[in-house]
Amino acid sequence: MSFSTLVAILASALACAAQTTVVVNGTASHNIPETLWGLMFEDISHSGDGGLYGELLQNRAFQEVTPGTVAALAAWTPVGGASIAVIADSTPLSSALPNALQIIVPDGVAGVGNMGFWGINVNASWTYNASFFFRFPDTLPSSDVTATASLVSASGGTVFASANVSLSPTADWTQVFTTLTPSASAPDTLNNFTVTFKDFSGTINTALFSLFPPTFMGQENGMRADIAQALLDLGPSFFRFPGGNNIEGNTIATRWQWNNTVGPLTSRPGREGTWSYINTDGLGLYEYLVWIELMGMQPIMAIWSGFSLGGQTVANSPDALAPYIEQARQQIEFVVGNTSTPGGALRASLGHPEPFTLNFVEVGNEDQFAPSTYLYRWPAFMNALQPLFPDIRFLATTFIFNPVLGPTPQSYDSHMYDTPDWFAKNSIMYDGFLRNGTTYFEGEYAAISVNPSDLFGTPANGRFTFPTMNGSVGEAAFMMGLERNADIVFAASYAPLLGHVTQNQWTPNLLAFDAGAVIKSTSYYVQQMFSLNRGDAYLPSTRADPSGTLFWSVVQQNAPPAFIIKLANTGADAANVTFQLPAAVKGAARLVQISGNPTDSNTPESPDKVVPVTSSVDAGQDMVVAAPGFSVSVVTVPIA
Ligand code: LXE
Numbered sequence: 001m002s003f004s005t006l007v008a009i010l011a012s013a014l015a016c017a018a019q020t021t022v023v024v025n026g027t028a029s030h031n032i033p034e035t036l037w038g039l040m041f042e043d044i045s046h047s048g049d050g051g052l053y054g055e056l057l058q059n060r061a062f063q064e065v066t067p068g069t070v071a072a073l074a075a076w077t078p079v080g081g082a083s084i085a086v087i088a089d090s091t092p093l094s095s096a097l098p099n100a101l102q103i104i105v106p107d108g109v110a111g112v113g114n115m116g117f118w119g120i121n122v123n124a125s126w127t128y129n130a131s132f133f134f135r136f137p138d139t140l141p142s143s144d145v146t147a148t149a150s151l152v153s154a155s156g157g158t159v160f161a162s163a164n165v166s167l168s169p170t171a172d173w174t175q176v177f178t179t180l181t182p183s184a185s186a187p188d189t190l191n192n193f194t195v196t197f198k199d200f201s202g203t204i205n206t207a208l209f210s211l212f213p214p215t216f217m218g219q220e221n222g223m224r225a226d227i228a229q230a231l232l233d234l235g236p237s238f239f240r241f242p243g244g245n246n247i248e249g250n251t252i253a254t255r256w257q258w259n260n261t262v263g264p265l266t267s268r269p270g271r272e273g274t275w276s277y278i279n280t281d282g283l284g285l286y287e288y289l290v291w292i293e294l295m296g297m298q299p300i301m302a303i304w305s306g307f308s309l310g311g312q313t314v315a316n317s318p319d320a321l322a323p324y325i326e327q328a329r330q331q332i333e334f335v336v337g338n339t340s341t342p343g344g345a346l347r348a349s350l351g352h353p354e355p356f357t358l359n360f361v362e363v364g365n366e367d368q369f370a371p372s373t374y375l376y377r378w379p380a381f382m383n384a385l386q387p388l389f390p391d392i393r394f395l396a397t398t399f400i401f402n403p404v405l406g407p408t409p410q411s412y413d414s415h416m417y418d419t420p421d422w423f424a425k426n427s428i429m430y431d432g433f434l435r436n437g438t439t440y441f442e443g444e445y446a447a448i449s450v451n452p453s454d455l456f457g458t459p460a461n462g463r464f465t466f467p468t469m470n471g472s473v474g475e476a477a478f479m480m481g482l483e484r485n486a487d488i489v490f491a492a493s494y495a496p497l498l499g500h501v502t503q504n505q506w507t508p509n510l511l512a513f514d515a516g517a518v519i520k521s522t523s524y525y526v527q528q529m530f531s532l533n534r535g536d537a538y539l540p541s542t543r544a545d546p547s548g549t550l551f552w553s554v555v556q557q558n559a560p561p562a563f564i565i566k567l568a569n570t571g572a573d574a575a576n577v578t579f580q581l582p583a584a585v586k587g588a589a590r591l592v593q594i595s596g597n598p599t600d601s602n603t604p605e606s607p608d609k610v611v612p613v614t615s616s617v618d619a620g621q622d623m624v625v626a627a628p629g630f631s632v633s634v635v636t637v638p639i640a
Pocket of ligand 1: 042044243244245246365366415444495496506
């Protein structure tokens, strides 16, 4: 062995054995707020329509499309020689839904098919609820017409389920319902929903189709079960909604408006969303709130603040701002007003007389992009709304303290999209903040590229497609700092939450999905490891070097009593870290650890490439945690 080889071996042995000692203080500095870890949601990358929202049909009600165009027929195809077109019906189904799908049926079996959101999951253990509206606009048929609703393979070769419904000969809009129970599950999601007519030739107008699988916890007009379950498995405390840029609208007219999202589906016009597709608003304010409650979360609800993403801003005058402030007031009243108020009465009529929990309202989204007008919009909204809702904490959405707003915000929502390295280095970000009562919501954050020049690019421009292991470890390092500063950081959420694998306006996303699968990213697992092991009180410990590669946080859990150690290693070299715990421990500690190569991602092709592994390790008051390169570890050490 040459001398240089010997030196290399010794050096690597030293690197492997690199020892760091962390002294953990037995006196807690602050409690962990119960809101700390949660979810940020908006309809982006079909995370709502086609994602969390359970509806399986795309373009189900021809909302906001231009009649007569090919685009208006998106997701629909004729079946068996029918001709189809979207028309502005002379007798609209409702003022909100003026468009109809007109089907001209020739002799034989013909009708229309819908491809779903790039596929339909046909599952033999589910019963689907299908419905649509119809009317015969011309000559009425002499007797009932049989319509057959089916779930079929895209080639049409396999019929998985079908059911007949009778259509009475009427020129008035009539809704029909049926259920579909597949005799077998489909091998893939390349399936269509079809409605065909037989023994009828002529014209039939149809509107507002719907196809629902069983929803999460049976919620009416509710959520897709596997996606909601994946979110529940994160143990989230809050749900920020409905945006994000998507509340803003590209114009003032296309902003998100709560009142267009509640009540019967026939009264919801839908809107041109901010993210380049039409939102059905089937996932409306009431559906959000009921689901948030089912999930055991609390809302962080945004109101529109007078600024649209396209640059239109409401002018600085009381008259100009008043209608928007009033609409926001009504939105809050719908959530928390008692049943003697119009909003509370409307909520009660929908099935929820009790007010929903609402502790946090966010005034806009990313108003740092219109700071000069936020200077008058913020006080206008605050001065009107805070006195009416004194128990609600209103959050400002600019850069922190920039611009300087009056009245002084009690809380800010700030957003961080950056490199893994930035997140590690900035884990100390909140350490120096004044403790003056102001609290902070890290409402959006994610490591999105290793290259700073890609940060504002499109997904094709060097951004991660899916979260990568080095990104997730960087986020974990940052989250150590959030726990350390949880006396002032009351909430934090990765963003965006969900993205369809082929329909992204933004990457990476915490969860990817398509019509059949949900793919949990490395960052999902990191979020889960923090959220499920959040503990009750923060125990100060030796400071990590922010320019180093090891980051940690230690909390105490009340029941069962335990120390919970979190450790992130953002470097390639393995390290051992000894935590000198402040009290005697006993028995076995539980280690949950995720590690991988820095560029590893969980993808549709290999969804379980990197997953956390749980094991049992000996507990010691000097607790040694072995951290592989690019790893996050959570060690739960029982207190004696
Ligand atoms: C900031 C905004 O609030 C989100 O809608 C976007 C995607 O997460 C991000 N640019």
